[in-house]
Amino acid sequence: MTKNLGIVETQQITCFERPNSLTLKSGLKLGPITIAYETYGTLNSDKSNAILICHALSGDAHAAGLHKGDKKPGWWDNMIGPGKAFDTNKYFIISSNVLGGCKGTTGPSSINPETKKPYGLSFPVVTIKDMVVVQKALIDRLGIKKLHAVAGGSMGGMQALKWSVLYPDSVNSAIVIATNTGHTAQQIAFHEVGRQAIMTDPNWNNGDYYDKKPPSTGIGLARMVGHITYMSDESMDKKFGRQLIDKERVGFDFSQDFQVESYLKYRGESFVQRFDPNSYLYISKALDYFNLSEEKSLDVVFQNVKANFLVITFTSDWLYPTHQLKSMIKALKINDADVSSCEIKSSYGHDSFLIEADGQSDLITNFLKKESK
Protein backbone atom coordinates (compact mmCIF):
# COMPACT_ATOMS: atom_id res chain seq x y z
CA MET A 1 0.00 0.00 0.00
CA THR A 2 1.22 3.45 -0.81
CA LYS A 3 0.94 6.48 1.46
CA ASN A 4 1.65 10.14 1.06
CA LEU A 5 4.54 11.86 2.74
CA GLY A 6 2.67 14.56 4.63
CA ILE A 7 4.29 17.90 5.40
CA VAL A 8 7.81 18.47 4.08
CA GLU A 9 10.18 21.43 4.16
CA THR A 10 12.83 22.84 1.86
CA GLN A 11 16.26 23.23 3.44
CA GLN A 12 19.29 25.20 2.30
CA ILE A 13 23.05 24.91 2.53
CA THR A 14 25.74 27.16 1.13
CA CYS A 15 28.80 25.86 -0.70
CA PHE A 16 31.59 27.28 -2.84
CA GLU A 17 32.18 30.22 -0.49
CA ARG A 18 34.86 32.53 -1.76
CA PRO A 19 37.74 32.01 -2.36
CA ASN A 20 36.59 28.45 -3.14
CA SER A 21 34.21 29.59 -5.84
CA LEU A 22 33.03 27.10 -8.43
CA THR A 23 34.75 27.34 -11.80
CA LEU A 24 31.96 26.85 -14.29
CA LYS A 25 32.21 25.12 -17.63
CA SER A 26 32.32 28.53 -19.27
CA GLY A 27 35.47 29.32 -17.27
CA LEU A 28 33.72 31.94 -15.16
CA LYS A 29 33.65 31.65 -11.39
CA LEU A 30 30.60 31.64 -9.16
CA GLY A 31 30.30 31.63 -5.38
CA PRO A 32 28.93 31.40 -2.86
CA ILE A 33 26.22 29.02 -4.06
CA THR A 34 23.16 28.28 -1.96
CA ILE A 35 21.49 24.93 -2.65
CA ALA A 36 17.83 24.36 -1.82
CA TYR A 37 16.93 20.73 -1.22
CA GLU A 38 14.41 18.43 0.34
CA THR A 39 14.90 14.96 1.74
CA TYR A 40 12.36 12.21 2.35
CA GLY A 41 12.91 8.99 4.27
CA THR A 42 15.89 8.11 6.48
CA LEU A 43 19.54 7.76 5.59
CA ASN A 44 20.77 4.36 6.82
CA SER A 45 23.85 3.93 9.00
CA ASP A 46 26.25 3.12 6.16
CA LYS A 47 24.71 5.85 4.01
CA SER A 48 24.07 3.46 1.14
CA ASN A 49 20.37 4.06 0.52
CA ALA A 50 20.42 7.57 -0.91
CA ILE A 51 18.70 8.37 -4.20
CA LEU A 52 19.08 11.72 -5.91
CA ILE A 53 16.06 12.94 -7.87
CA CYS A 54 16.80 15.49 -10.58
CA HIS A 55 14.10 17.83 -11.84
CA ALA A 56 13.18 19.11 -15.30
CA LEU A 57 13.13 22.66 -16.68
CA SER A 58 10.34 24.10 -14.54
CA GLY A 59 10.71 21.77 -11.55
CA ASP A 60 12.24 22.45 -8.16
CA ALA A 61 13.43 20.80 -4.95
CA HIS A 62 9.85 20.16 -3.87
CA ALA A 63 9.41 16.77 -5.49
CA ALA A 64 6.98 15.18 -3.05
CA GLY A 65 4.83 15.75 0.00
CA LEU A 66 3.08 18.96 0.95
CA HIS A 67 4.42 22.31 2.01
CA LYS A 68 2.58 23.69 5.02
CA GLY A 69 -0.65 25.34 3.87
CA ASP A 70 -0.40 24.02 0.30
CA LYS A 71 -2.99 21.80 -1.34
CA LYS A 72 -0.86 20.70 -4.28
CA PRO A 73 1.90 18.20 -3.55
CA GLY A 74 5.41 18.14 -5.09
CA TRP A 75 5.88 17.51 -8.80
CA TRP A 76 6.67 13.76 -8.54
CA ASP A 77 4.47 12.92 -5.56
CA ASN A 78 2.94 9.95 -7.40
CA MET A 79 6.43 8.38 -7.54
CA ILE A 80 7.98 9.30 -4.17
CA GLY A 81 6.63 8.23 -0.78
CA PRO A 82 6.04 5.23 1.47
CA GLY A 83 5.44 2.18 -0.73
CA LYS A 84 5.79 4.15 -3.97
CA ALA A 85 8.41 3.61 -6.69
CA PHE A 86 10.97 5.64 -4.78
CA ASP A 87 9.97 4.04 -1.51
CA THR A 88 10.78 6.29 1.43
CA ASN A 89 10.47 3.31 3.77
CA LYS A 90 13.60 1.95 2.11
CA TYR A 91 15.42 4.86 0.56
CA PHE A 92 16.63 8.29 1.55
CA ILE A 93 15.45 10.56 -1.26
CA ILE A 94 17.23 13.82 -2.00
CA SER A 95 15.84 16.40 -4.39
CA SER A 96 17.56 19.72 -5.00
CA ASN A 97 16.80 22.80 -7.07
CA VAL A 98 19.27 23.20 -9.95
CA LEU A 99 21.91 25.88 -10.26
CA GLY A 100 20.35 28.78 -12.14
CA GLY A 101 16.92 27.98 -10.73
CA CYS A 102 14.57 30.28 -8.87
CA LYS A 103 13.34 28.13 -6.00
CA GLY A 104 16.05 28.62 -3.42
CA THR A 105 19.21 27.60 -5.26
CA THR A 106 21.44 30.41 -6.52
CA GLY A 107 20.25 31.73 -9.86
CA PRO A 108 19.76 35.00 -11.74
CA SER A 109 17.10 36.20 -9.29
CA SER A 110 19.42 35.68 -6.28
CA ILE A 111 21.16 38.60 -4.65
CA ASN A 112 24.73 39.07 -5.84
CA PRO A 113 26.69 39.55 -2.59
CA GLU A 114 28.99 42.05 -4.30
CA THR A 115 26.31 44.43 -5.57
CA LYS A 116 23.56 43.55 -3.06
CA LYS A 117 21.21 43.43 -6.07
CA PRO A 118 19.79 40.50 -8.04
CA TYR A 119 22.30 39.05 -10.50
CA GLY A 120 20.02 39.40 -13.51
CA LEU A 121 22.06 38.96 -16.67
CA SER A 122 25.34 39.29 -14.76
CA PHE A 123 24.67 35.71 -13.63
CA PRO A 124 27.02 33.44 -15.58
CA VAL A 125 25.60 30.99 -18.12
CA VAL A 126 25.48 27.57 -16.47
CA THR A 127 25.41 24.05 -17.94
CA ILE A 128 24.01 20.66 -16.99
CA LYS A 129 27.52 19.73 -15.86
CA ASP A 130 27.65 22.74 -13.53
CA MET A 131 24.28 21.71 -12.07
CA VAL A 132 25.64 18.22 -11.42
CA VAL A 133 28.85 19.53 -9.82
CA VAL A 134 26.72 21.57 -7.42
CA GLN A 135 24.56 18.51 -6.63
CA LYS A 136 27.76 16.57 -5.89
CA ALA A 137 28.75 19.24 -3.37
CA LEU A 138 25.40 18.71 -1.64
CA ILE A 139 25.84 14.94 -1.61
CA ASP A 140 29.36 15.34 -0.19
CA ARG A 141 28.05 17.66 2.49
CA LEU A 142 25.47 15.04 3.47
CA GLY A 143 28.36 12.60 3.87
CA ILE A 144 27.19 10.26 1.09
CA LYS A 145 29.96 8.58 -0.89
CA LYS A 146 27.88 6.60 -3.31
CA LEU A 147 24.30 7.16 -4.42
CA HIS A 148 22.14 4.09 -4.73
CA ALA A 149 20.58 5.80 -7.74
CA VAL A 150 20.29 9.04 -9.64
CA ALA A 151 17.00 9.48 -11.43
CA GLY A 152 15.20 12.03 -13.50
CA GLY A 153 13.10 12.74 -16.55
CA SER A 154 13.74 15.22 -19.34
CA MET A 155 16.45 17.60 -18.06
CA GLY A 156 16.59 15.40 -14.95
CA GLY A 157 17.55 12.48 -17.19
CA MET A 158 20.40 14.53 -18.64
CA GLN A 159 21.66 15.18 -15.12
CA ALA A 160 21.46 11.47 -14.30
CA LEU A 161 23.50 10.69 -17.43
CA LYS A 162 26.06 13.36 -16.56
CA TRP A 163 26.35 11.96 -13.04
CA SER A 164 27.11 8.47 -14.38
CA VAL A 165 29.87 9.83 -16.62
CA LEU A 166 31.34 12.49 -14.31
CA TYR A 167 31.28 10.49 -11.06
CA PRO A 168 31.25 6.82 -12.10
CA ASP A 169 32.28 5.65 -8.63
CA SER A 170 29.48 7.55 -6.93
CA VAL A 171 26.50 6.10 -8.81
CA ASN A 172 25.14 2.58 -8.41
CA SER A 173 22.23 3.04 -10.83
CA ALA A 174 21.06 5.69 -13.26
CA ILE A 175 17.39 5.98 -14.18
CA VAL A 176 17.19 7.99 -17.34
CA ILE A 177 13.69 8.95 -18.47
CA ALA A 178 12.34 10.71 -21.58
CA THR A 179 15.52 12.53 -22.43
CA ASN A 180 18.36 12.84 -24.92
CA THR A 181 22.16 12.85 -24.85
CA GLY A 182 22.23 16.19 -26.61
CA HIS A 183 19.65 18.64 -27.80
CA THR A 184 18.68 18.36 -31.45
CA ALA A 185 17.95 21.29 -33.76
CA GLN A 186 14.22 20.84 -33.16
CA GLN A 187 14.61 20.83 -29.38
CA ILE A 188 16.81 23.94 -29.53
CA ALA A 189 14.36 25.61 -31.90
CA PHE A 190 11.41 25.30 -29.52
CA HIS A 191 13.51 26.75 -26.71
CA GLU A 192 14.62 29.63 -28.86
CA VAL A 193 10.99 30.55 -29.54
CA GLY A 194 10.47 30.62 -25.78
CA ARG A 195 13.55 32.74 -25.16
CA GLN A 196 12.64 35.17 -27.91
CA ALA A 197 9.17 35.52 -26.42
CA ILE A 198 10.73 36.54 -23.09
CA MET A 199 13.45 38.77 -24.49
CA THR A 200 11.17 40.67 -26.86
CA ASP A 201 8.77 41.51 -24.04
CA PRO A 202 9.60 45.18 -23.26
CA ASN A 203 9.25 44.44 -19.55
CA TRP A 204 12.21 42.08 -19.75
CA ASN A 205 14.50 45.11 -19.88
CA ASN A 206 17.69 43.10 -20.46
CA GLY A 207 16.92 40.95 -17.48
CA ASP A 208 16.67 43.89 -15.11
CA TYR A 209 13.06 43.80 -13.94
CA TYR A 210 13.23 42.58 -10.35
CA ASP A 211 11.95 45.87 -8.90
CA LYS A 212 9.55 46.43 -11.80
CA LYS A 213 6.87 44.58 -13.73
CA PRO A 214 8.20 41.20 -14.94
CA PRO A 215 7.94 40.11 -18.59
CA SER A 216 4.73 38.18 -17.91
CA THR A 217 3.54 38.12 -21.50
CA GLY A 218 6.89 36.78 -22.69
CA ILE A 219 7.23 33.98 -20.19
CA GLY A 220 3.54 33.18 -20.64
CA LEU A 221 4.14 32.65 -24.34
CA ALA A 222 7.27 30.60 -23.65
CA ARG A 223 5.25 28.37 -21.34
CA MET A 224 2.48 27.99 -23.92
CA VAL A 225 4.94 26.75 -26.54
CA GLY A 226 6.56 24.50 -23.94
CA HIS A 227 3.21 23.00 -22.97
CA ILE A 228 2.38 22.12 -26.55
CA THR A 229 5.65 20.21 -26.84
CA TYR A 230 4.97 18.33 -23.60
CA MET A 231 1.62 16.97 -24.78
CA SER A 232 0.71 14.68 -27.68
CA ASP A 233 -1.87 15.26 -30.37
CA GLU A 234 -3.83 12.39 -28.85
CA SER A 235 -3.74 13.76 -25.30
CA MET A 236 -4.70 17.26 -26.50
CA ASP A 237 -7.51 15.82 -28.56
CA LYS A 238 -8.80 13.80 -25.62
CA LYS A 239 -8.58 16.72 -23.24
CA PHE A 240 -9.91 19.50 -25.46
CA GLY A 241 -10.93 18.28 -28.88
CA ARG A 242 -12.58 21.20 -30.66
CA GLN A 243 -14.64 22.16 -27.63
CA LEU A 244 -15.58 25.81 -27.42
CA ILE A 245 -15.41 28.04 -24.35
CA ASP A 246 -18.95 28.66 -23.08
CA LYS A 247 -20.30 29.35 -26.51
CA GLU A 248 -22.43 27.61 -29.05
CA ARG A 249 -20.47 28.64 -32.12
CA VAL A 250 -17.22 30.35 -33.03
CA GLY A 251 -17.23 34.14 -32.67
CA PHE A 252 -15.82 35.15 -36.05
CA ASP A 253 -13.41 37.42 -34.21
CA PHE A 254 -10.07 37.08 -32.45
CA SER A 255 -11.33 36.46 -28.97
CA GLN A 256 -10.69 32.97 -27.70
CA ASP A 257 -12.98 30.33 -29.13
CA PHE A 258 -11.48 26.97 -28.21
CA GLN A 259 -10.90 25.34 -24.82
CA VAL A 260 -7.31 24.60 -25.75
CA GLU A 261 -6.68 28.31 -26.24
CA SER A 262 -7.89 29.28 -22.80
CA TYR A 263 -6.05 26.36 -21.19
CA LEU A 264 -2.75 27.42 -22.70
CA LYS A 265 -3.37 31.04 -21.80
CA TYR A 266 -4.15 30.08 -18.21
CA ARG A 267 -1.04 27.90 -18.03
CA GLY A 268 1.08 30.70 -19.43
CA GLU A 269 -0.32 33.38 -17.16
CA SER A 270 -0.05 31.32 -13.99
CA PHE A 271 3.55 30.35 -14.75
CA VAL A 272 5.01 33.78 -14.01
CA GLN A 273 3.66 33.48 -10.46
CA ARG A 274 6.03 30.63 -9.77
CA PHE A 275 8.90 30.98 -12.21
CA ASP A 276 11.50 33.65 -12.87
CA PRO A 277 11.77 34.52 -16.59
CA ASN A 278 15.55 34.91 -16.37
CA SER A 279 15.83 31.43 -14.84
CA TYR A 280 13.83 30.16 -17.81
CA LEU A 281 16.41 31.68 -20.15
CA TYR A 282 19.38 30.25 -18.25
CA ILE A 283 17.98 26.77 -17.77
CA SER A 284 16.69 26.43 -21.33
CA LYS A 285 20.15 27.51 -22.51
CA ALA A 286 21.76 24.87 -20.29
CA LEU A 287 19.51 22.27 -21.93
CA ASP A 288 20.44 23.46 -25.41
CA TYR A 289 24.16 23.42 -24.60
CA PHE A 290 23.90 19.87 -23.30
CA ASN A 291 25.84 17.44 -25.45
CA LEU A 292 27.07 14.41 -23.55
CA SER A 293 29.38 13.33 -26.33
CA GLU A 294 31.14 16.73 -26.54
CA GLU A 295 33.74 16.32 -29.28
CA LYS A 296 34.16 12.61 -28.62
CA SER A 297 31.93 9.73 -29.60
CA LEU A 298 29.48 8.35 -27.06
CA ASP A 299 31.45 5.08 -27.11
CA VAL A 300 34.38 6.96 -25.61
CA VAL A 301 32.25 9.00 -23.20
CA PHE A 302 30.83 5.86 -21.61
CA GLN A 303 34.17 4.05 -21.34
CA ASN A 304 34.40 4.42 -17.56
CA VAL A 305 30.75 4.16 -16.53
CA LYS A 306 29.98 1.66 -13.79
CA ALA A 307 26.31 2.27 -13.13
CA ASN A 308 23.40 0.03 -14.07
CA PHE A 309 21.17 1.93 -16.45
CA LEU A 310 17.43 1.92 -16.84
CA VAL A 311 16.28 3.91 -19.84
CA ILE A 312 12.57 4.71 -20.03
CA THR A 313 10.85 6.38 -22.96
CA PHE A 314 7.22 6.82 -23.98
CA THR A 315 5.55 5.98 -27.28
CA SER A 316 3.80 9.35 -27.64
CA ASP A 317 6.74 11.54 -26.58
CA TRP A 318 7.61 13.36 -29.79
CA LEU A 319 9.82 15.91 -28.02
CA TYR A 320 12.27 13.26 -26.81
CA PRO A 321 11.39 10.25 -28.99
CA THR A 322 12.72 6.77 -28.25
CA HIS A 323 14.82 6.50 -31.40
CA GLN A 324 17.02 9.39 -30.31
CA LEU A 325 18.36 7.30 -27.44
CA LYS A 326 19.27 4.31 -29.62
CA SER A 327 22.83 5.52 -30.16
CA MET A 328 23.26 5.98 -26.43
CA ILE A 329 22.03 2.46 -25.72
CA LYS A 330 24.37 1.19 -28.41
CA ALA A 331 27.33 3.01 -26.84
CA LEU A 332 26.46 1.55 -23.44
CA LYS A 333 26.21 -1.94 -24.94
CA ILE A 334 29.59 -1.53 -26.63
CA ASN A 335 31.10 -0.56 -23.29
CA ASP A 336 29.61 -3.61 -21.63
CA ALA A 337 27.47 -1.50 -19.33
CA ASP A 338 24.45 -3.07 -17.69
CA VAL A 339 21.64 -1.36 -19.59
CA SER A 340 17.94 -2.08 -19.65
CA SER A 341 15.39 -0.14 -21.63
CA CYS A 342 11.63 0.06 -21.91
CA GLU A 343 9.40 2.12 -24.14
CA ILE A 344 6.14 2.49 -22.25
CA LYS A 345 2.92 2.78 -24.21
CA SER A 346 1.35 6.04 -23.17
CA SER A 347 -0.69 8.77 -24.79
CA TYR A 348 0.42 11.72 -22.66
CA GLY A 349 3.42 12.77 -24.74
CA HIS A 350 6.55 14.04 -22.99
CA ASP A 351 4.53 14.70 -19.84
CA SER A 352 4.06 10.92 -19.49
CA PHE A 353 7.00 10.72 -17.13
CA LEU A 354 5.11 12.96 -14.70
CA ILE A 355 1.66 11.45 -15.25
CA GLU A 356 1.97 7.83 -16.33
CA ALA A 357 2.93 6.36 -12.99
CA ASP A 358 1.59 2.84 -13.60
CA GLY A 359 4.15 1.08 -15.75
CA GLN A 360 6.93 3.42 -14.75
CA SER A 361 6.51 2.73 -11.01
CA ASP A 362 6.90 -1.02 -11.31
CA LEU A 363 9.92 -0.74 -13.56
CA ILE A 364 11.65 1.61 -11.12
CA THR A 365 10.67 -0.35 -8.00
CA ASN A 366 12.12 -3.54 -9.44
CA PHE A 367 15.15 -1.95 -11.05
CA LEU A 368 16.15 -0.25 -7.78
CA LYS A 369 16.68 -3.69 -6.25
CA LYS A 370 19.70 -4.12 -8.51
CA GLU A 371 23.01 -3.83 -6.73
CA SER A 372 26.23 -2.65 -8.27
CA LYS A 373 28.56 -5.08 -9.98
Add this chain to the structure above:
Amino acid sequence: MTRRLDYKIITDLINPDARVLDLGCGNGDLLSLLKEKKNIRGAGIEIDEKAVHSCIEKGLTVIHGDIDTELLDYSNKRFDYIILYESLQQVLNPKKVILESLRVGKKVIVAIPNFCHINGRFQVCFRGNVPITKELPDQWYDTPNVKFLSIKDFQRFCDHYDIKIEKKRALSRNQEISFWPNLFAHVGIFVLSKE
Protein backbone atom coordinates in the same frame (compact mmCIF):
# COMPACT_ATOMS: atom_id res chain seq x y z
CA MET B 1 6.28 -30.13 -19.04
CA THR B 2 7.87 -29.84 -22.48
CA ARG B 3 9.22 -26.48 -21.49
CA ARG B 4 10.96 -27.94 -18.51
CA LEU B 5 12.82 -30.48 -20.61
CA ASP B 6 13.67 -27.78 -23.17
CA TYR B 7 15.02 -25.60 -20.44
CA LYS B 8 16.90 -28.44 -18.82
CA ILE B 9 18.60 -29.38 -22.07
CA ILE B 10 19.59 -25.76 -22.73
CA THR B 11 20.78 -25.31 -19.15
CA ASP B 12 22.96 -28.41 -19.47
CA LEU B 13 24.47 -27.09 -22.68
CA ILE B 14 25.72 -23.88 -21.05
CA ASN B 15 28.94 -23.56 -19.08
CA PRO B 16 28.88 -21.93 -15.64
CA ASP B 17 29.57 -18.18 -15.44
CA ALA B 18 29.04 -17.80 -19.19
CA ARG B 19 27.92 -14.60 -20.81
CA VAL B 20 24.57 -15.10 -22.48
CA LEU B 21 22.34 -13.02 -24.72
CA ASP B 22 18.78 -14.30 -25.09
CA LEU B 23 17.11 -13.03 -28.26
CA GLY B 24 13.37 -12.85 -27.79
CA CYS B 25 13.71 -13.62 -24.08
CA GLY B 26 9.96 -13.28 -23.37
CA ASN B 27 9.17 -13.13 -19.67
CA GLY B 28 12.78 -13.97 -18.86
CA ASP B 29 12.06 -17.42 -17.41
CA LEU B 30 14.96 -19.09 -19.20
CA LEU B 31 17.43 -16.32 -18.34
CA SER B 32 16.37 -16.46 -14.68
CA LEU B 33 16.86 -20.22 -14.64
CA LEU B 34 20.31 -19.89 -16.21
CA LYS B 35 21.23 -17.20 -13.69
CA GLU B 36 20.16 -19.41 -10.84
CA LYS B 37 21.63 -22.70 -12.06
CA LYS B 38 24.69 -21.58 -14.00
CA ASN B 39 25.45 -18.15 -12.57
CA ILE B 40 25.49 -16.66 -16.04
CA ARG B 41 25.82 -12.98 -16.77
CA GLY B 42 22.98 -12.42 -19.14
CA ALA B 43 20.88 -9.96 -21.03
CA GLY B 44 17.79 -10.26 -23.12
CA ILE B 45 16.19 -8.54 -26.05
CA GLU B 46 12.42 -8.50 -26.14
CA ILE B 47 9.88 -6.67 -28.25
CA ASP B 48 6.80 -7.03 -26.03
CA GLU B 49 6.46 -4.30 -23.39
CA LYS B 50 4.66 -6.49 -20.85
CA ALA B 51 7.36 -9.14 -21.16
CA VAL B 52 10.02 -6.46 -20.63
CA HIS B 53 8.29 -5.47 -17.37
CA SER B 54 8.38 -9.13 -16.25
CA CYS B 55 12.10 -9.34 -17.01
CA ILE B 56 12.86 -6.22 -14.97
CA GLU B 57 10.73 -7.65 -12.18
CA LYS B 58 12.99 -10.71 -12.18
CA GLY B 59 16.05 -8.49 -11.86
CA LEU B 60 17.19 -9.20 -15.42
CA THR B 61 18.89 -6.89 -17.87
CA VAL B 62 16.70 -6.45 -20.92
CA ILE B 63 16.54 -4.19 -23.93
CA HIS B 64 13.10 -3.39 -25.30
CA GLY B 65 13.47 -3.68 -29.06
CA ASP B 66 13.77 -5.69 -32.25
CA ILE B 67 16.16 -8.62 -32.40
CA ASP B 68 17.16 -7.72 -35.95
CA THR B 69 18.41 -4.25 -35.10
CA GLU B 70 19.52 -4.57 -31.47
CA LEU B 71 21.83 -7.45 -32.31
CA LEU B 72 23.86 -5.30 -34.70
CA ASP B 73 25.16 -3.12 -31.84
CA TYR B 74 27.32 -5.74 -30.16
CA SER B 75 30.99 -6.29 -30.91
CA ASN B 76 32.36 -9.60 -32.23
CA LYS B 77 32.26 -12.65 -29.96
CA ARG B 78 31.00 -10.55 -27.07
CA PHE B 79 28.93 -13.39 -25.64
CA ASP B 80 29.71 -17.03 -24.94
CA TYR B 81 26.21 -18.00 -26.02
CA ILE B 82 23.43 -16.43 -27.99
CA ILE B 83 20.09 -18.12 -27.40
CA LEU B 84 17.26 -18.15 -29.92
CA TYR B 85 14.61 -20.02 -28.01
CA GLU B 86 11.68 -20.49 -30.36
CA SER B 87 12.10 -16.96 -31.64
CA LEU B 88 13.86 -17.66 -34.95
CA GLN B 89 10.58 -18.49 -36.70
CA GLN B 90 9.26 -15.10 -35.63
CA VAL B 91 11.90 -12.88 -37.22
CA LEU B 92 11.63 -11.57 -40.76
CA ASN B 93 15.18 -12.39 -41.77
CA PRO B 94 16.31 -15.53 -39.91
CA LYS B 95 19.42 -15.96 -42.06
CA LYS B 96 20.68 -12.54 -41.07
CA VAL B 97 19.83 -13.11 -37.40
CA ILE B 98 21.68 -16.45 -37.30
CA LEU B 99 24.75 -15.09 -39.07
CA GLU B 100 24.80 -11.99 -36.85
CA SER B 101 24.37 -14.18 -33.77
CA LEU B 102 27.36 -16.23 -34.87
CA ARG B 103 29.36 -13.01 -35.17
CA VAL B 104 28.35 -11.71 -31.71
CA GLY B 105 28.41 -15.05 -29.89
CA LYS B 106 30.99 -17.80 -29.70
CA LYS B 107 28.17 -20.31 -29.81
CA VAL B 108 24.54 -20.02 -30.78
CA ILE B 109 21.83 -22.18 -29.26
CA VAL B 110 18.72 -22.40 -31.41
CA ALA B 111 15.46 -24.07 -30.46
CA ILE B 112 12.95 -24.34 -33.30
CA PRO B 113 9.47 -25.79 -33.49
CA ASN B 114 9.34 -28.60 -36.03
CA PHE B 115 6.53 -27.81 -38.44
CA CYS B 116 6.90 -31.27 -40.05
CA HIS B 117 6.02 -33.35 -37.02
CA ILE B 118 3.86 -36.33 -37.93
CA ASN B 119 0.72 -34.76 -36.43
CA GLY B 120 1.19 -31.73 -38.62
CA ARG B 121 1.86 -33.81 -41.72
CA PHE B 122 -1.29 -35.80 -41.02
CA GLN B 123 -3.37 -32.64 -40.81
CA VAL B 124 -1.90 -31.23 -44.02
CA CYS B 125 -2.40 -34.50 -45.96
CA PHE B 126 -5.69 -35.75 -44.72
CA ARG B 127 -7.55 -32.83 -43.21
CA GLY B 128 -6.24 -30.26 -45.62
CA ASN B 129 -5.47 -27.62 -43.00
CA VAL B 130 -2.19 -26.19 -41.76
CA PRO B 131 -1.11 -27.84 -38.53
CA ILE B 132 -2.75 -26.80 -35.27
CA THR B 133 -1.18 -28.79 -32.46
CA LYS B 134 -0.48 -28.39 -28.77
CA GLU B 135 2.95 -27.09 -29.70
CA LEU B 136 1.68 -24.87 -32.52
CA PRO B 137 -1.68 -23.79 -31.15
CA ASP B 138 -2.31 -20.60 -33.13
CA GLN B 139 -4.50 -20.25 -36.19
CA TRP B 140 -2.80 -18.92 -39.32
CA TYR B 141 -4.39 -15.51 -38.81
CA ASP B 142 -3.02 -14.86 -35.36
CA THR B 143 0.18 -16.84 -35.11
CA PRO B 144 3.31 -14.86 -34.24
CA ASN B 145 5.29 -17.20 -36.50
CA VAL B 146 6.28 -15.84 -39.88
CA LYS B 147 8.67 -18.59 -41.03
CA PHE B 148 7.83 -22.28 -41.13
CA LEU B 149 10.59 -24.85 -41.05
CA SER B 150 11.45 -28.40 -40.08
CA ILE B 151 14.45 -29.87 -38.30
CA LYS B 152 15.68 -31.08 -41.68
CA ASP B 153 15.26 -27.62 -43.24
CA PHE B 154 17.34 -26.10 -40.50
CA GLN B 155 20.13 -28.64 -40.92
CA ARG B 156 20.20 -27.96 -44.66
CA PHE B 157 20.43 -24.24 -43.97
CA CYS B 158 23.43 -24.79 -41.69
CA ASP B 159 25.15 -26.98 -44.30
CA HIS B 160 24.57 -24.39 -46.96
CA TYR B 161 26.13 -21.56 -44.94
CA ASP B 162 29.03 -23.62 -43.51
CA ILE B 163 27.64 -23.39 -40.02
CA LYS B 164 28.90 -26.13 -37.79
CA ILE B 165 26.25 -28.01 -35.81
CA GLU B 166 28.18 -28.94 -32.69
CA LYS B 167 25.31 -30.66 -30.95
CA LYS B 168 21.72 -31.42 -31.78
CA ARG B 169 18.88 -32.63 -29.64
CA ALA B 170 15.29 -33.33 -30.48
CA LEU B 171 12.35 -33.71 -28.19
CA SER B 172 8.69 -34.41 -28.16
CA ARG B 173 6.56 -33.32 -25.23
CA ASN B 174 8.66 -34.41 -22.30
CA GLN B 175 11.05 -36.91 -23.87
CA GLU B 176 14.06 -36.88 -26.12
CA ILE B 177 13.68 -38.30 -29.62
CA SER B 178 16.52 -40.01 -31.41
CA PHE B 179 14.53 -42.00 -33.98
CA TRP B 180 13.44 -40.00 -37.04
CA PRO B 181 13.38 -36.66 -35.24
CA ASN B 182 12.06 -34.80 -38.28
CA LEU B 183 8.92 -36.91 -38.03
CA PHE B 184 8.55 -37.45 -34.31
CA ALA B 185 10.08 -34.42 -32.58
CA HIS B 186 8.19 -31.22 -31.82
CA VAL B 187 11.30 -29.24 -31.07
CA GLY B 188 14.87 -29.28 -32.36
CA ILE B 189 17.70 -27.78 -30.33
CA PHE B 190 21.03 -27.03 -32.00
CA VAL B 191 24.36 -25.70 -30.80
CA LEU B 192 26.01 -23.82 -33.64
CA SER B 193 29.40 -22.30 -34.25
CA LYS B 194 31.19 -20.78 -37.22
CA GLU B 195 34.85 -20.24 -37.91
